[in-house]
Amino acid sequence: MKSQFTWQSVVRSYEIDVQGIVNNAHYLNYFEHARAQVLLSCGIDVGNWHHQGLDLVIVHIDMAIKTSLRANQQFVVHTNINKQGKLRLVCEQHIIRTGDDALIAKAKNTVVCVSRERGKPVFPDALNALLDNNTRQETINV
Amino acid sequence: MKSQFTWQSVVRSYEIDVQGIVNNAHYLNYFEHARAQVLLSCGIDVGNWHHQGLDLVIVHIDMAIKTSLRANQQFVVHTNINKQGKLRLVCEQHIIRTGDDALIAKAKNTVVCVSRERGKPVFPDALNALLDNNTRQETINV
Amino acid sequence: MKSQFTWQSVVRSYEIDVQGIVNNAHYLNYFEHARAQVLLSCGIDVGNWHHQGLDLVIVHIDMAIKTSLRANQQFVVHTNINKQGKLRLVCEQHIIRTGDDALIAKAKNTVVCVSRERGKPVFPDALNALLDNNTRQETINV
Amino acid sequence: MKSQFTWQSVVRSYEIDVQGIVNNAHYLNYFEHARAQVLLSCGIDVGNWHHQGLDLVIVHIDMAIKTSLRANQQFVVHTNINKQGKLRLVCEQHIIRTGDDALIAKAKNTVVCVSRERGKPVFPDALNALLDNNTRQETINV
Numbered sequence: 001m002k003s004q005f006t007w008q009s010v011v012r013s014y015e016i017d018v019q020g021i022v023n024n025a026h027y028l029n030y031f032e033h034a035r036a037q038v039l040l041s042c043g044i045d046v047g048n049w050h051h052q053g054l055d056l057v058i059v060h061i062d063m064a065i066k067t068s069l070r071a072n073q074q075f076v077v078h079t080n081i082n083k084q085g086k087l088r089l090v091c092e093q094h095i096i097r098t099g100d101d102a103l104i105a106k107a108k109n110t111v112v113c114v115s116r117e118r119g120k121p122v123f124p125d126a127l128n129a130l131l132d133n134n135t136r137q138e139t140i141n142v
Numbered sequence: 143m144k145s146q147f148t149w150q151s152v153v154r155s156y157e158i159d160v161q162g163i164v165n166n167a168h169y170l171n172y173f174e175h176a177r178a179q180v181l182l183s184c185g186i187d188v189g190n191w192h193h194q195g196l197d198l199v200i201v202h203i204d205m206a207i208k209t210s211l212r213a214n215q216q217f218v219v220h221t222n223i224n225k226q227g228k229l230r231l232v233c234e235q236h237i238i239r240t241g242d243d244a245l246i247a248k249a250k251n252t253v254v255c256v257s258r259e260r261g262k263p264v265f266p267d268a269l270n271a272l273l274d275n276n277t278r279q280e281t282i283n284v
Numbered sequence: 285m286k287s288q289f290t291w292q293s294v295v296r297s298y299e300i301d302v303q304g305i306v307n308n309a310h311y312l313n314y315f316e317h318a319r320a321q322v323l324l325s326c327g328i329d330v331g332n333w334h335h336q337g338l339d340l341v342i343v344h345i346d347m348a349i350k351t352s353l354r355a356n357q358q359f360v361v362h363t364n365i366n367k368q369g370k371l372r373l374v375c376e377q378h379i380i381r382t383g384d385d386a387l388i389a390k391a392k393n394t395v396v397c398v399s400r401e402r403g404k405p406v407f408p409d410a411l412n413a414l415l416d417n418n419t420r421q422e423t424i425n426v
Numbered sequence: 427m428k429s430q431f432t433w434q435s436v437v438r439s440y441e442i443d444v445q446g447i448v449n450n451a452h453y454l455n456y457f458e459h460a461r462a463q464v465l466l467s468c469g470i471d472v473g474n475w476h477h478q479g480l481d482l483v484i485v486h487i488d489m490a491i492k493t494s495l496r497a498n499q500q501f502v503v504h505t506n507i508n509k510q511g512k513l514r515l516v517c518e519q520h521i522i523r524t525g526d527d528a529l530i531a532k533a534k535n536t537v538v539c540v541s542r543e544r545g546k547p548v549f550p551d552a553l554n555a556l557l558d559n560n561t562r563q564e565t566i567n568v
Contacts, residue, residue: 013462013472014309014455016302018355019192020473023298024200025174028167029440036439040498046439047446047497050161057210058166063203071302071473072466155320155330156313156449160442160497162331167440171298178297182356188297189304189355213331213444214324303476308484309454316451334445342450345489352483 003078005041007034008098010074021068027105028061031093034077035111042129053116054124059088063107067097074098081130087112087121089130145220147183149176150240152216163210169247170203173235176219177253184271195258196266201230205249209239216240223272229254229263231272287362289325291318292382294358305352311389312345315377318361319395326413338408339398343372347391351381358382365414371396371405373414429504431467433460434524436500447494453531454487457519460503461537468555480550481540485514489533493523500524507556513538513547515556 009030017023036046039056046056069075080092089111095104112121151172159165178188181198188198211217222234231253237246254263293314301307320330323340330340353359364376373395379388396405435456443449462472465482472482495501506518515537521530538547 012455012459014301014307014458016473017298018189018300018302018304019197019199020302021197021199023174024203025167025170025298028170029438032165032167032440033438036498045497047160047442055161055163057161057163057207059207061166061203061205061207065199065201065203068199071471072462154313154317156316156443156451158331158444159440160444160446162444165440171296174298175296178356187355189300213329214320302473303481303483305481305483307458308487309451309458312451312454316449331444339445341445341447341491341494343491345450345487345491347487349483349485349487 003080003094005034005038005079005081007037007077007079008074009077011069011071013071016071021070024063024065024105027063027065027095027107030075030077030095031079031091031107031109032058034079034093035091035109038079038081038130042126044126044129049113054122055114055116056111057114058109059112060110061107062109063105065105066103069095069097069104075104083131084110087123089113089127145222145236147176147180147221147223149179149219149221150216151219153211153213155213158213163212166205166207166247169205169207169237169249172217172219172237173221173233173249173251174200176221176235177233177251180221180223180272184268186268186271191255196264197256197258198253199256200251201254202252203249204251205247207247208245211237211239211246217246225273226252229265231255231269287364287378289318289322289363289365291321291361291363292358293361295353295355297355300355305354308347308349308389311347311349311379311391314359314361314379315363315375315391315393316342318363318377319375319393322363322365322414326410328410328413333397337400338406339400340395341398342393343396344394345391346393347389349389350387353379353381353388359388367415368394371407373397373411429506429520431460431464431505431507433463433503433505434500435503437495437497439497442497447496450489450491450531453489453491453521453533456501456503456521457505457517457533457535458484460505460519461517461535464505464507464556468552470552470555475539479542480548481542482537483540484535485538486536487533488535489531491531492529495521495523495530501530509557510536513549515539515553 011022015022015026076096078094082090084090091109093107097104115122157164157168218238220236224232226232233251235249239246257264299306299310360380362378366374368374375393377391381388399406441448441452502522504520508516510516517535519533523530541548
């Protein structure tokens with residue numbers, strides 16, 4: 001996919017399970033870190049928001065795993081963020097292996113921002129910065 | 143749901159994130175461990191199968207997160223396994239908080255068994271033992 | 285060792301690495317969870333203390349790993365807590381495999397309580413409850 | 427310290443605990459990944475060695491934690507490897523925060539290579555490549 005944001009990294013040895021492949025829970029970790037980097041590039045720090053009473057939480061994960069990442073392989077996580085309804089951020093995220101460009105996993109991760117004081121979802125203006133699909137394209141390498 | 147298999151445990155301190163809640167990737171860990179316990183109760187050891195050339199792998203995860211588990215809370219994972227088509231095991235798995243019976247997360251996790259030699263999915267007879275819905279009901283506490 | 289506190293559990297499938305053994309970082313997780321259970325049994329909740337400005341932090345770990353835990357094995361973590369000097373809690377912690385009583389790992393984990401306001405270690409009275417070596421002996425199973 | 431090998435990275439959001447700091451078990455993960463990168467740069471793949479009957483295992487960890495890494499901070503892991511006796515590799519490893527050069531953690535991690543067939547430690551010649559202290563200096567960024 002043509003993506004707004006990409007994050008590149010490499011499989012770490014402790015992420016490998018007894019079958020020699022990355023345990024699928026780590027794919028959620030990769031997606032979370034990639035989203036955190038996107039948020040940060042828009043000036044949004046999840047920890048600070050928490051201390052201000054706003055929690056960004058995952059409400060739904062839909063992930064298809066196509067093939068496996070193995071030890072030492074490099075990969076790129078692509079992230080596109082769109083608004084769904086008035087309150088939801090839908091993050092389309094793909095993990096692509098570097099080298100053969102194999103699609104490893106493809107996910108649609110839905111995030112909402114919950115105000116702890118009001119006990120319900122809100123949509124702070126700052127989140128709109130994430131949606132600037134046409135004008136932004138960034139690569140984050142860490 | 144009325145479940146075939148249940149696994150009970152308690153949130154561990156290192157599973158809590160900066161927002162004070164269990165990171166969603168740990169829910170996948172809970173589901174995986176619950177499935178491994180079910181498999182084991184049917185005489186299937188994932189590690190042994192791997193060494194015999196058979197890998198049980200997740201191909202799809204669909205998880206809705208309804209509310210959050212917090213430090214020290216107890217929970218039960220319910221698991222029902224059904225066959226879909228000729229090759230897929232669909233594991234319906236719920237995490238329920240003990241005490242208030244709140245539904246934390248609800249997932250449909252699809253597993254296939256891949257033969258490394260044949261390079262494609264297979265369905266060994268032993269997997270049928272997982273499908274005995276009407277006759278079995280077990281509680282595993284660890 | 286004759287221990288003040290014990291916590292029993294079983295290896296979870298996702299804790300196993302490519303060598304078929306529990307990755308050593310998980311032993312630190314087990315130790316942390318065992319300490320959290322001890323603290324909790326004395327009325328100390330690490331999360332609450334954090335929100336009151338007090339952080340319980342590890343300052344030193346000395347762990348010898350004698351043999352390995354494998355998939356599905358049960359184990360017990362023994363914990364004894366003693367005071368060292370005026371500010372340090374030294375937690376002697378052993379992981380013992382159930383069945384053959386093999387010593388898996390043996391650690392001396394040093395914890396201090398830091399007051400964020402004062403920017404230095406403190407020793408709140410409540411911590412003395414952890415030191416009642418001769419009068420308490422508890423088993424926590426979760 | 428003047429180090430043979432360095433590995434640079436950044437704290438990932440899911441590594442942060444309820445106190446807002448990196449959980450100490452992740453420091454062991456960082457050290458392990460840094461060692462795996464060093465091994466790989468010398469042509470040693472831990473997974474392959476396992477399949478050839480040789481397991482590289484940690485037998486002792488001595489880690490002092492001086493201060494904490496927080497969300498989004500960058501760090502460098504420095505690794506120096508020396509032989510101790512006939513069979514042990516002692517890995518001196520430091521985590522240094524980028525920016526203020528603060529020493530986060532300082533460890534002496536001892537590794538042995540176990541032959542599963544012989545049931546005891548061995549020292550394959552290939553490990554000598556790790557010890558070329560004076561001639562090698564590498565930076566690995568991933």
